[in-house]
Amino acid sequence: MVDLDAFDNLYGETKQSENPFRQQSEFEEEKTPKILLMGLKKSGKTSIKHVVFYKMPPNKTIELESTPTLVQSDISNSSFIKFQIWEFPGQLDFFDSTFDSIGIFDNCQTIIYVIDSQEEVPESVSNLAKTIHHIHKNNYHKIGNKQDEKTIEMNFEVFIHKVERLTDEGKNDLQNDIEQRVLELLSENNLENEFEIRYYCTSIYDYSIFQAFSKVIQRLIPQYATLENLLDQLVKNSKIEKVFLFDVLSRIYVATDSSPVEDDVYELCSEFITMIFDFSNVYSVGKIQTNKPIKSQDSWISNTFDNDINNEIDLEIDLDQNIQKNQSNSNNTNKSNKSSQVINERNSAVVKLQTKNVLYFYEVNDYLSLVCLIPEKDFDFQGLIVYNFENFRQAISQIFKLDHINLFKRFGSKFDLVNREKLK
Amino acid sequence: MNPTKRKILLIGRSGSGKTSMRSISWEFNFKFMDCGGQDSYLENFFGSQRDRVFRNVEVLIYVFDVTRKDTEKDLNYLESSVFALSEFSPESKIFCLIHKVDLIPEEERENVIESYKEEIMKFLSKFSEILENPLKVTCFGTSIWNETLFLAWSKIVYSLIPKIQLLEEHLHSFCQICDAEEVVLFERSTFLVISASSSKTYQDIHRFEKISKFIKHFKLSCNKAHSPFQSMEIRNRFFTAFVDSFTANSYILVIISDPQIENAAISLNIQVARNHFENLVQKTRGNDDNALVI
Ligand SMILES: Nc1nc2c(ncn2[C@@H]2O[C@H](COP(=O)(O)OP(=O)(O)OP(=O)(O)O)[C@@H](O)[C@H]2O)c(=O)[nH]1
Ligand SMILES: Nc1nc2c(ncn2[C@@H]2O[C@H](COP(=O)(O)OP(=O)(O)O)[C@@H](O)[C@H]2O)c(=O)[nH]1
Ligand SMILES: [Mg+2]
Numbered sequence: 001m002v003d004l005d006a007f008d009n010l011y012g013e014t015k016q017s018e019n020p021f022r023q024q025s026e027f028e029e030e031k032t033p034k035i036l037l038m039g040l041k042k043s044g045k046t047s048i049k050h051v052v053f054y055k056m057p058p059n060k061t062i063e064l065e066s067t068p069t070l071v072q073s074d075i076s077n078s079s080f081i082k083f084q085i086w087e088f089p090g091q092l093d094f095f096d097s098t099f100d101s102i103g104i105f106d107n108c109q110t111i112i113y114v115i116d117s118q119e120e121v122p123e124s125v126s127n128l129a130k131t132i133h134h135i136h137k138n139n140y141h142k143i144g145n146k147q148d149e150k151t152i153e154m155n156f157e158v159f160i161h162k163v164e165r166l167t168d169e170g171k172n173d174l175q176n177d178i179e180q181r182v183l184e185l186l187s188e189n190n191l192e193n194e195f196e197i198r199y200y201c202t203s204i205y206d207y208s209i210f211q212a213f214s215k216v217i218q219r220l221i222p223q224y225a226t227l228e229n230l231l232d233q234l235v236k237n238s239k240i241e242k243v244f245l246f247d248v249l250s251r252i253y254v255a256t257d258s259s260p261v262e263d264d265v266y267e268l269c270s271e272f273i274t275m276i277f278d279f280s281n282v283y284s285v286g287k288i289q290t291n292k293p294i295k296s297q298d299s300w301i302s303n304t305f306d307n308d309i310n311n312e313i314d315l316e317i318d319l320d321q322n323i324q325k326n327q328s329n330s331n332n333t334n335k336s337n338k339s340s341q342v343i344n345e346r347n348s349a350v351v352k353l354q355t356k357n358v359l360y361f362y363e364v365n366d367y368l369s370l371v372c373l374i375p376e377k378d379f380d381f382q383g384l385i386v387y388n389f390e391n392f393r394q395a396i397s398q399i400f401k402l403d404h405i406n407l408f409k410r411f412g413s414k415f416d417l418v419n420r421e422k423l424k
Numbered sequence: 425m426n427p428t429k430r431k432i433l434l435i436g437r438s439g440s441g442k443t444s445m446r447s448i449s450w451e452f453n454f455k456f457m458d459c460g461g462q463d464s465y466l467e468n469f470f471g472s473q474r475d476r477v478f479r480n481v482e483v484l485i486y487v488f489d490v491t492r493k494d495t496e497k498d499l500n501y502l503e504s505s506v507f508a509l510s511e512f513s514p515e516s517k518i519f520c521l522i523h524k525v526d527l528i529p530e531e532e533r534e535n536v537i538e539s540y541k542e543e544i545m546k547f548l549s550k551f552s553e554i555l556e557n558p559l560k561v562t563c564f565g566t567s568i569w570n571e572t573l574f575l576a577w578s579k580i581v582y583s584l585i586p587k588i589q590l591l592e593e594h595l596h597s598f599c600q601i602c603d604a605e606e607v608v609l610f611e612r613s614t615f616l617v618i619s620a621s622s623s624k625t626y627q628d629i630h631r632f633e634k635i636s637k638f639i640k641h642f643k644l645s646c647n648k649a650h651s652p653f654q655s656m657e658i659r660n661r662f663f664t665a666f667v668d669s670f671t672a673n674s675y676i677l678v679i680i681s682d683p684q685i686e687n688a689a690i691s692l693n694i695q696v697a698r699n700h701f702e703n704l705v706q707k708t709r710g711n712d713d714n715a716l717v718i
Contacts (some may be wrong), residue, residue, distance in 0.1 A: 126435040271645035276636045276658055282631045283605075283679055284662045347660040353651040 032074070033083045033220060034107050038131060039114030040124050041066055041090030044204065046159045047087055049073060050116065051204040052213050053069055058204040066091060070104075080247045080254065080367030081107075081217055089260055093151065105140035110155040111221055117163050117174060117201075124176055128158065135193055147259035156197040157216050158182075163202035171201040208414050214252045227255035234392050235259070238385045239378035241357070244269055245396075248277070254368065269371040272359050276349045296407045346390070362389045364396065431480050435496060435505060436487030444568055445487065474512075480504075481513040483580060487521050490528060490540065490623040501545050507547065510555050517560045519580055520544050526567040537565035554619070574633040578616045585618060587704075595706060596621040602693050603685060605663065608632060609670065615640045615659040618674060634676065641665060657687065667693055672699050687707045 037045040041128055047061035055076055071087045088104070115124045115129065135141050141154040160178060163171050179199055186192045200212035218224050231243050235257045242265050246252040250272045347363040358379040362370045379385065432663075436442050486502050488495065502520070509516050520524075522540045527534055541563040548559055562583075564576035582588060591609075599607040599621040610619040617632045628634075639656075646653040655668040663681045670676040676697075680690060 005430055071693050268645055268649040268651070275638050275642040279635060279658060279665065280660055280662075282628060282634050282638075283665065284627075284660070349656070349658040350647075351653040351656045353646060354654050355651040357651060 027032060033109040035085045035110045036088055036108050037088055037134060038088045043114040043116040045087050045114050047204050048209055052209060079364045106238060110216060112159055113132060114159045114161050125181050128181055155219050156195050157262050158197055158199045159202045159212060163201045164205040175199050175201060182353060183357060193262050210251055217252055228258055230392060231255055231257040234388055238388050241373045243370060243372035246273060246371055247367060248369050248401050249275055268343050272371060276361055327396055364393045425549055431482055433481050440487040440489040442487050474508055478508040478512040481516045483517050484509060485519045485521060487523050490522050490524050506551060514557045517583055520563040521576060522565045524567055525565040526569045571630050571633045581611050581616045581618060592619050595619050598622060598697050603682055605679050605681045606679040610675040612673045652668045666690055670698055
């Protein structure tokens with residue numbers, strides 16, 4: 001049995017029973033961005049939230065009850081990325097004029113609209129169009145300082161949900177139909193060119209929901225282009241086939257290089273992390289020092305960015321020395337050795353596959369890890385890869401300078417990679 | 425090695441849990457006969473097909489449903505099996521699984537299993553004088569809902585390995601030579617524990633079952649992505665773990681907690697041990713053709 005109250009306590013979910021539309025001041029102050037989950041009742045909103053962020057097994061969602069009021073969840077304990085998810089109850093009629101919707105859309109960067117592909121699709125689609133119209137009419141989609149006109153546009157994401165039984169072709173057809181229909185409805189109010197809506201076919205019974213949520217989150221990260229660029233450099237210099245920067249608690253990928261994502265590869269990388277964590281927990285029992293903060297399921301990871309920032313680690317590591325140090329565990333105390341010491345302490349894992357590929361896991365901090373797929377022949381020079389990953393890690397710690405991504409922060413960074421050609 | 429020679433028979437009445445047990449108990453890499461449980465079907469096994477079924481049996485597993493009170497019929501089937509085995513596979517071992525113990529309230533469980541065991545053993549003891557070879561029977565209380573089934577199957581696999589004591593001694597010295605915290609051998613396809621050696625005591629007595637489950641699950645994911653698993657290395661501040669294929673039918677897990685020990689050194693040790701164990705296995709294979717070869 002899943003005890004939902006325990007979930008709520010654990011992850012700090014706030015249920016508002018009196019006035020569902022009053023802003024919570026604690027959230028307001030922090031200005032953490034907000035994702036609003038909308039959709040008809042029973043479309044799967046609560047399930048999505050619990051499966052992705054609270055690790056609920058998909059078949060347990062059958063026991064979830066309909067959500068009667070607006071529910072706000074602060075996701076910062078189960079993810080690197082700080083944001084709130086507000087679930088708008090499907091039961092409530094939001095066009096009812098007695099109903100005060102001011103505040104709901106404040107600071108709302110993303111709306112995820114969930115359409116149940118198995119039930120009432122036309123109703124759901126027309127409700128979506130009505131919602132968009134309402135938002136446009138009230139100018140809710142412009143977020144930020146309206147006087148300065150420094151506004152950003154709200155993201156519209158549509159999850160065509162519960163598609164696990166459809167073939168790829170079936171999903172495509174359904175998505176085309178829905179996109180077409182939404183455009184038609186929006187054009188009735190001349191809104192067809194106003195919004196760029198993205199569509200995803202999802203199901204909690206496979207990885208599609210994690211992939212869709214990954215893309216939703218990526219759009220919220222202002223530094224995404226830089227992250228992707230850094231990962232592209234990493235791929236090029238270390239001859240990597242595919243790399244993901246994972247939010248390890250949610251298994252969402254915060255960034256990836258610009259090559260296309262294959263479902264199989266993402267799934268395997270995600271399972272890899274799960275296995276590492278499960279495995280590590282078994283053999284870390286009884287070894288955990290009590291003075292360290294321990295997170296319930298991932299106690300084995302200890303290093304955070306904070307260490308690095310305090311220690312001011314020199315980014316210019318002397319490569320030759322460093323690689324040597326990696327191989328011989330000598331105990332000098334000069335600067336470059338200190339850096340290699342850090343390298344050795346990072347949690348890592350390697351899986352060799354019979355396809356002559358290697359899966360490599362490299363911890364970035366408490367919340368983030370790199371997972372990549374590399375041909376075995378290019379992995380034999382592991383020192384180089386570790387060196388590049390370590391530099392990447394330090395570069396992104398400069399970017400974020402925090403243990404959580406602050407979605408509104410800007411940054412500058414320097415990043416230094418080597419490849420084999422440079423080494424020679 | 426002749427593949428037709430190794431066979432596990434899984435027998436029990438309809439509904440006793442054989443099919444669900446098999447899907448949880450991992451595919452064995454040798455011949456596995458799940459005899460249908462319907463009475464008419466069972467009659468056949470002891471009738472016309474008797475010699476085909478009971479020849480070359482390595483192990484017979486009889487599944488009792490602990491919630492069924494009419495054990496008479498089960499005991500009759502067991503009796504027929506015992507006689508058929510003594511005729512066609514006199515060296516075979518018998519395991520009785522007293523299954524679905526999760527349905528017995530926890531405080532009574534121990535007693536119920538014990539009295540069930542007694543009933544079976546008492547019943548079988550009647551035949552010990554008639555039979556030529558001594559009966560080798562072991563009973564376990566099991567359930568698909570907890571670790572008991574894993575433990576029972578691990579013991580069954582263990583019993584199938586020839587010269588297991590010798591193997592364990594070698595594993596133990598390997599553990600010491602490597603300065604390992606723990607070394608575990610897993611059967612390749614089922615990932616059941618064959619043998620283990622530890623240099624410290626662990627609180628978590630169910631860790632083998634967990635590790636086995638995690639790795640098996642991950643191996644399936646690898647297969648699904650069309651990139652079968654080969655080996656693995658995990659390194660964190662508490663330990664370094666190696667999982668690698670070992671002899672032809674086994675995987676080895678080595679846990680090292682001393683951070684001074686180099687990965688390369690451990691890999692090398694595993695390589696050396698692999699050859700050593702392979703030789704050991706070759707030797708035992710010669711005189712014991714029927715056995716499960718690791
Ligand atoms: N087949 C299938 N069922 C799903 C999926 N996601 C959710 N469900 C089921 O859909 C039902 C409704 O899910 P909820 O999460 O309660 O829906 P909701 O949108 O929160 O509904 P309200 O709170 O009433 O607005 C549950 O029985 C879920 O098990 C999916 O991907 N596939
Ligand atoms: N409570 C409980 N039920 C079990 C257990 N093992 C199997 N069952 C149930 O027993 C029923 C019959 O199992 P099945 O495997 O089809 O039996 P078979 O006819 O011997 O193959 C199914 O409903 C199973 O879910 C167990 O350990 N505990
Ligand atoms: Mg709900």
